[in-house]
Structures are given as C-alpha cells and as structure tokens.
Amino acid sequence: MNIGDVAKRTAIPVKTIRYYEEIGLIRPLRDTNGYRAFRDKDLHKLAFLGRARALGFSIGDCRALMALYEDENRASADVKRLAQDHLHQIEDKIAQLRSMQATLNELVRACAGDSRPDCPILRDLASE
Amino acid sequence: MNIGDVAKRTAIPVKTIRYYEEIGLIRPLRDTNGYRAFRDKDLHKLAFLGRARALGFSIGDCRALMALYEDENRASADVKRLAQDHLHQIEDKIAQLRSMQATLNELVRACAGDSRPDCPILRDLASE
DNA sequence: CCTTGACCTTCCAGTGACTGGAACCCTTAT
DNA sequence: ATAAGGGTTCCAGTCACTGGAAGGTCAAGG
Numbered sequence: 495m496n497i498g499d500v501a502k503r504t505a506i507p508v509k510t511i512r513y514y515e516e517i518g519l520i521r522p523l524r525d526t527n528g529y530r531a532f533r534d535k536d537l538h539k540l541a542f543l544g545r546a547r548a549l550g551f552s553i554g555d556c557r558a559l560m561a562l563y564e565d566e567n568r569a570s571a572d573v574k575r576l577a578q579d580h581l582h583q584i585e586d587k588i589a590q591l592r593s594m595q596a597t598l599n600e601l602v603r604a605c606a607g608d609s610r611p612d613c614p615i616l617r618d619l620a621s622e
Numbered sequence: 623m624n625i626g627d628v629a630k631r632t633a634i635p636v637k638t639i640r641y642y643e644e645i646g647l648i649r650p651l652r653d654t655n656g657y658r659a660f661r662d663k664d665l666h667k668l669a670f671l672g673r674a675r676a677l678g679f680s681i682g683d684c685r686a687l688m689a690l691y692e693d694e695n696r697a698s699a700d701v702k703r704l705a706q707d708h709l710h711q712i713e714d715k716i717a718q719l720r721s722m723q724a725t726l727n728e729l730v731r732a733c734a735g736d737s738r739p740d741c742p743i744l745r746d747l748a749s750e
Numbered sequence: 751c752c753t754t755g756a757c758c759t760t761c762c763a764g765t766g767a768c769t770g771g772a773a774c775c776c777t778t779a780t
Numbered sequence: 781a782t783a784a785g786g787g788t789t790c791c792a793g794t795c796a797c798t799g800g801a802a803g804g805t806c807a808a809g810g
Binding site for chain 1: 673676701705706709716723730736737739748749
C-alpha cells in the first residue's frame with residue numbers, strides 16, 4: 495500500500511508518517527520505483543502510534559511502548575509504570591491549567607469589556 | 623541594574639530575558655562596557671510579561687497585551703476579548719486532557735502491573 | 751504518443767519559547 | 781597577577797511536526 499492510502503486508513507498525515515520513518519518508528523519496504531510499500535505490520539504499528547499519541551504519550555514513550563508490545567517477555571508492571579507516570583504528568587498539567595482558568599475567569603468576569611480604557615485584567619498583570 | 627539582578631528580582635531566567643530583548647519585547651539600555659542596563663520600566667515590563675506568561679498567554683498575546691497596556695486610548699473590550707479567547711483555548715485543552723486522563727485511568731486500573739506480559743494497556747493501543 | 755493531474759520522492763527551513771554550551775570580555779577582591 | 785563570578789555574542793538543540801520547492805512516477809484521456 496502507498497503512503498497516501500495509509501494516511502487515509504490511519505488518519506495520520508503523510509508528512510507525519512514519513513517523519514516516523516525518519517526517526518525509526520517504522521521501517522516500510524520500498525517498491526522498485528522508490529515508493530514506500532506498507533505492509534499490514536506497518537499499518538498496525540502506525541495505528542498503535544496514533545492511539546498512543548492521542549493519549550498524549552511522547553514519541554519517546556511511544557517507542558518504549560512499542561518495544562514492550564513486541565517483547566513477549568515484558569512485565570505489565572513496566573507498561574503500567576509508564577502509563578502512570580504519564581497520567582501524573584497529565585494531572586499536573588490539568589491542575590496548572592485549572593489554576594490559570596480560575597484566575598482568568600475571575601479577571602474576565604471583572605472586566606467591563608466596553609470602550610473605556612480601565613481594565614482589571616491589565617491592572618492585575620501590571621500589579622507590583 | 624544588571625541582568626543577573628533583574629533575573630533574581632523578576633524570577634525570569636537570564637537566558638529568557640535576553641531572548642525577550644532579541645524578539646523586541648524589551649529594550650534595555652547599554653552601559654559603556656556593553657552590559658545591559660535595566661531601568662524600572664524594563665523591570666516593570668518583565669514582571670508584566672512574567673505574569674502574563676504564567677497565565678499561559680503566548681508571546682504574541684503578551685505583545686498585544688503590553689501594547690494595550692501602553693495605549694491610553696485602549697478599549698477594555700479588546701483586552702477582554704483576548705483574555706476570553708485564551709480562556710477558551712485553556713478550556714479546550716483541559717477537556718482534551720481530561721479525556722486522556724479518563725482513558726488512562728481506566729487502563730491503568732485494569733492493568734495488573736505484575737511480572738506477567740498480559741496487559742490491557744497494550745491491548746487497547748493495539749486494538750483493531 | 752503526449753499531456754494532465756494526482757501521486758510519490760528528497761531536502762531544507764520554520765514553528766514556540768526557550769535552553770545549553772562555547773568562546774570570550776569585564777569587574778572586583780585577594 | 782590571578783581567580784571567581786559576573787557579563788557578552790553566536791550557534792545548536794529541543795519537540796513533533798508542517799510547509800514548500802524541485803523533481804520523479806503512474807494511470808487515464810485525447
């Protein structure tokens with residue numbers, strides 16, 4: 495299968511697929527014309543990558559997850575630890591965003607939003 | 623004031639301050655020896671930037687916010703719109719992260735996390 | 751047979767917001 | 781005189797793509 499069809503099937507952009515090959519996440523064969531020739535295995539890997547990325551795993555994590563997936567002797571504890579670490583990072587990020595959200599909500603609420611220059615948002619940002 | 627002291631007072635790294643000058647957010651004077659000479663105005667601007675960045679505003683937004691701050695004839699509506707747009711982006715991001723969090727939580731919960739290879743996390747990522 | 755259009759290829763550069771490091775200059779104290 | 785601890789510039793790297801240019805390949809239609 496050619497890259498365009500793979501992109502459609504996996505919903506991963508062509509550019510991204512080429513990038514994943516460049517960094518060694520996949521290793522599609524080549525046709526005699528130089529086109530990448532994707533096998534089921536490659537499609538499967540890309541789908542795996544797509545789902546892992548959708549869960550916010552970094553490329554490094556994806557690499558580790560794929561290695562674990564392909565290792566028959568893996569311990570699920572290793573996978574779980576990876577996922578838990580990532581989960582904690584997500585939780586931290588959410589907490590951070592919620593703090594920003596709370597402050598911004600308050601500032602937006604307090605701002606008249608009219609044609610006058612007086613603005614609590616700018617006052618807050620400029621506060622000593 | 624020299625850059626090191628400014629960094630301490632504003633809690634913005636030296637490298638970042640130099641970067642902010644490079645992209646034109648601040649314009650400190652120079653001493654005869656070539657050192658940057660920060661005035662109160664620069665400190666004030668950096669503090670403003672620090673707070674805006676802490677609320678998650680992009681550098682572009684910060685530029686716009688500083689311009690509005692310095693514009694006596696601004697309309698608070700412009701500031702409010704900027705803040706509201708940003709707030710929406712934050713809300714979107716939170717929603718996205720919470721969705722990841724929910725899925726990951728479920729997967730982590732389902733994973734034994736022992737020495738056996740069987741793993742619901744990998745099963746999910748590999749699912750057709 | 752030729753052209754057209756839709757594919758495919760590689761390579762280079764840019765994104766955002768820094769961050770690290772090398773190589774070098776200035777100042778102050780010993 | 782020298783050493784420590786500032787400061788300076790410039791270049792490269794981060795992360796995960798994304799855009800664009802220049803060019804090769806293929807199938808269909810005239």
